[in-house]
Amino acid sequence: MRREHFDIAVIGGGPAGLAAATVASEKGAKVALIEREPSLGGILKQCVHDGFGVIRYDQKLTGPEYAQKEIDKLNKNETTKFLLTFVTKITKRSSDFVIQFVNRSGADEIEAKKIILATGCRERTSKQIGVHGTNPAGVLTAGTAQNYVNLQGLMPTRKCVILGSGDIGLIMARRLTLEGAQVVGVYEAKSAPGGLTRNVVQCLKDFNIPLYLSHTVTKVFGVDRLNAVEISKVDDKMNPIAGSEQIVECDSLILSVGLIPENEIAKQLCVPLCPYTKGAVVDQTLMTLTDNVFSCGNALHVSDLADYVSESGEIAGAMACAKIKNRNLVNVTKNKNLLYVVPQKINLDAPLDETVFYFRVAEEYENAKLTIYADEKVVFSKKYVHLRPPEMERLKLNLEAYSDCHGFSFVLEVGV
Amino acid sequence: MKELICIACPNGCRLTVDEKTNAVSGNKCLRGEKFALKEITCPTRSLTSTIATVFDDCPVISVKTDGEIPKDKIFSVMKELKKIKVEKRLKIGDIVIANVADANVNIVATKNM
Numbered sequence: 001m002r003r004e005h006f007d008i009a010v011i012g013g014g015p016a017g018l019a020a021a022t023v024a025s026e027k028g029a030k031v032a033l034i035e036r037e038p039s040l041g042g043i044l045k046q047c048v049h050d051g052f053g054v055i056r057y058d059q060k061l062t063g064p065e066y067a068q069k070e071i072d073k074l075n076k077n078e079t080t081k082f083l084l085t086f087v088t089k090i091t092k093r094s095s096d097f098v099i100q101f102v103n104r105s106g107a108d109e110i111e112a113k114k115i116i117l118a119t120g121c122r123e124r125t126s127k128q129i130g131v132h133g134t135n136p137a138g139v140l141t142a143g144t145a146q147n148y149v150n151l152q153g154l155m156p157t158r159k160c161v162i163l164g165s166g167d168i169g170l171i172m173a174r175r176l177t178l179e180g181a182q183v184v185g186v187y188e189a190k191s192a193p194g195g196l197t198r199n200v201v202q203c204l205k206d207f208n209i210p211l212y213l214s215h216t217v218t219k220v221f222g223v224d225r226l227n228a229v230e231i232s233k234v235d236d237k238m239n240p241i242a243g244s245e246q247i248v249e250c251d252s253l254i255l256s257v258g259l260i261p262e263n264e265i266a267k268q269l270c271v272p273l274c275p276y277t278k279g280a281v282v283d284q285t286l287m288t289l290t291d292n293v294f295s296c297g298n299a300l301h302v303s304d305l306a307d308y309v310s311e312s313g314e315i316a317g318a319m320a321c322a323k324i325k326n327r328n329l330v331n332v333t334k335n336k337n338l339l340y341v342v343p344q345k346i347n348l349d350a351p352l353d354e355t356v357f358y359f360r361v362a363e364e365y366e367n368a369k370l371t372i373y374a375d376e377k378v379v380f381s382k383k384y385v386h387l388r389p390p391e392m393e394r395l396k397l398n399l400e401a402y403s404d405c406h407g408f409s410f411v412l413e414v415g416v
Numbered sequence: 417m418k419e420l421i422c423i424a425c426p427n428g429c430r431l432t433v434d435e436k437t438n439a440v441s442g443n444k445c446l447r448g449e450k451f452a453l454k455e456i457t458c459p460t461r462s463l464t465s466t467i468a469t470v471f472d473d474c475p476v477i478s479v480k481t482d483g484e485i486p487k488d489k490i491f492s493v494m495k496e497l498k499k500i501k502v503e504k505r506l507k508i509g510d511i512v513i514a515n516v517a518d519a520n521v522n523i524v525a526t527k528n529m
Contacts, residue, residue, distance in 0.1 A: 048478035048526065049464050054425040062464055064478050064527040065508055153468055153476035178465060178494050197428035201421045202461065206487065305426055386430070 006032040006080070008320050009099050009112035011087055011265060014042020015306050016297020017118030018070040019313030020320070024116075025077035027321040032110055033074075034082045034101060040074070041067030042120055043143070044306060046150045049171050051198075055307040066306060090115060090265055092290070114292045114320045117266055117280070118313060121259040121298040123168075129257050133219040138226030142168040142256040149175055157252035161229050162186040163217045167195040167304065167390075169256020174203035176254075183209050184248055187231060189216040189238045192364055194256070194390055196304060216240065220253060229253050259302045269293055276340035277301035283329060283347040284355045284399075285319035286312060291327070294320050301342050301358065304392050308358065315356065324350045330407040337362055337412040339389060346408060352399040357410075359395075361387040365414045373409045374402035383416075420455055422448045460484035463493055464526070467512060469502040474529050477502055479512055483521040492517045505529045 010021045013035030021033040039045070044052070047063030054060060057069065085103040096113045123141040131139070140156060146168060148154045158181055162169045165188040173183045186204060191214050193200050204211050212231075218240050219230035233244035261279040263271070271288040274281045280288040280295040287294050296316035297309040326349040334341045339360040346355070361368070364387065371381040372395075380397055387393070402408075422429040424447040431442040433452045440452040454460060462484050466476040485493060496517050506512065506525040513523040 048466060048480075050462060050480060051426060060425070060462070062478060062480055062526040068508055068528060150466055150476065150478065153466065175465075178463075178490070196426055197421050198423040198426060201428075202423045206461065391426075391428070 003098070003109050003111045004032075004080075005096075006030050006110060006112040008032070008114045008116060008317075009034060009097070009110065010116045010118055010317075011090075011099075012042065012118035012120055012297070012299070013037070013040040013081075013083075014118065014120050014297065015044060015067070015070055015309045016120070016299070016313035016316075017042070017116070018067075018074050019310040020116045020118055020294075020296055020317035021079050022070070022074045022077065023314045023317030024321055025074070025079050027318065029321050031079045032082060032099075032112060033079050034085050034087055034099070036084065036086045038084050040071050040081070040083070046143075046146050047171075048150045049175070052306045055305065056310055063306075070310065087265060090269055092269060097292075114294065115269075116294045116296060116313075116316050116320055117263070117271075117288075117299050118295075118297045118316075119262040119265060119299040121261045121302050124255070124258045124260060126253075126255060129255070131217055131220055131253075133230075134222055136220065136222035136224060136226040138222065138252040139220060140252065140254060142166070142172045142254050145172050145176070145252075145254050149179060155179060155181065157181050157250075157254070159184065159250045160252040160254050161217065161231075161248055161250045162254045162256060164188060164255055164257035165193040165195050165200070165211060166256040166258060167199050169254065170195045170199040170203040172254060172256070173209050174207055177207045177209065183207075184250055185210040185212055187212045187215040187217060189214065189234050191236070192388070194258075196390055197388070217253060218245065221247075226251060226253055259298065261299045261302060263295075263299060266293070266295065266299070271295070274340065274342075274344055277342060279342075281344045282342065283327070283345040283350065284343050284352070285322070285324065285347060285350050286316040286343070287319065287327075287347070289345075301340065303358070304390060308392065308394060311356070312358075319350070322351070330405065332357075332408045332410065334359070334410040335412060337365065337368070337414055338410055341410050346399065348403050348405075352403060355397050355399050357395045357397065359393050359410065360391075361389055361393075361412065364388045365412075367416060368412055368414045369416045371411045371413070372397070373411065374399070374405040375407065377402070377405075379408070418456060420452055422451050424448060424451045459487045461487055461490060463490055465494065465497055467497050467500060467502055467523075469529070471502075471505075471529065477506060477512075477529060478526045479523050480526050481516070481519070481521040482524045485519040485521055489517060489519050493519060493523075497523065
């Protein structure tokens, strides 16, 4: 079989994949961009709200506008785009990869020297959070509701309960209210909101939608269609408190209970994943521990800003074109006050001058001090007045002076 | 003294405004100061939504106000959006409704159809 050969195959045409394919083509690589939907842009297509691009474009853009800017950039260079194309399998060979896919022309294959995984993330569903009761229609994720309203022009609910206070849930609370639905309330099992503070303000407070912290849905009712949910208070270990149950009538339960990086293809390639991010373990070039396989965007770790997703796509795209001969990996470790740090490894033989770190804290902290060490030497330190788990932090550091160290560590001290 | 969360960008700075002197603190940038002063006098928001179209391949088109509108006008603008159906293929920035609900802003498309 004669297969077309590419330098780089980018899997996923959302913001990460678009940025990766753009940068790699600009650097002269022959790039294949594979997207399963009929058009590029990924989930941005259905995010009609604004707030995108504040960092990247110094402008407040809506999702579709941000996506279009990225698509326009991509179209300045030549890339081979495979739309409505679903990757079924990637096989590693001695010096390249075979990518098998299906599309309207049937099953086909291409070859590529390097793979960039930009497969985004998936929403957690009711099955993954163990909601009890019947199995009626009307239990859907916030992203599904968003797709119905913003792309298909259909209203999935007249009166709903939203479980979880992630950003999409907050944004959908506002969106459904604007479209005439009644949002009874947003219920969050944790004691703090899961989304950005600005979304709590502009999506809930502006529309007088109540937010109930330390509450969860313990049961759903309804045979064909949902007709009510049972809400319970939860204790500090998030266990429902007996006797606190109340029944709330509604036709839909909308879930915004977290996002998980999509890594089915990564698993096929035996790419080791990080238990904290659920994405691949990578070095600063965003290469995974499987040589020549890169990961970026929400597939790597769930970002709260599309701007950072694009940035990581650019890093992966550029580094997939760079000539890096050796991998001399050292660990980036963290203390327990940090939920995760990406990258988890540093390749001392790869460029170190513009190393970008992303991290999240495990809990909300005031007056915390972050110190980054290379062995025992202090590389960087910074005081933070306020750190919240939903708000990812980013640092860009020059690590060239530490190219002979044995490892880096992130230490966050709280209450200093 | 009034405490606000800035919604100008995802940083969500915690702002304090002195209503007597109009002094704003806690903001990382000038957008925060502008937001705080407006929020204590005449709070405004930009509105994003969708409008129905006649096209099967794109049943709704995403739109936004090309400026901010007073918070209390949000639902009257939404009412106007419900009244129309887009019959022309639009591009980002095309005006769909001029001076919507007398709010001194236009409704513009945010998507290329």
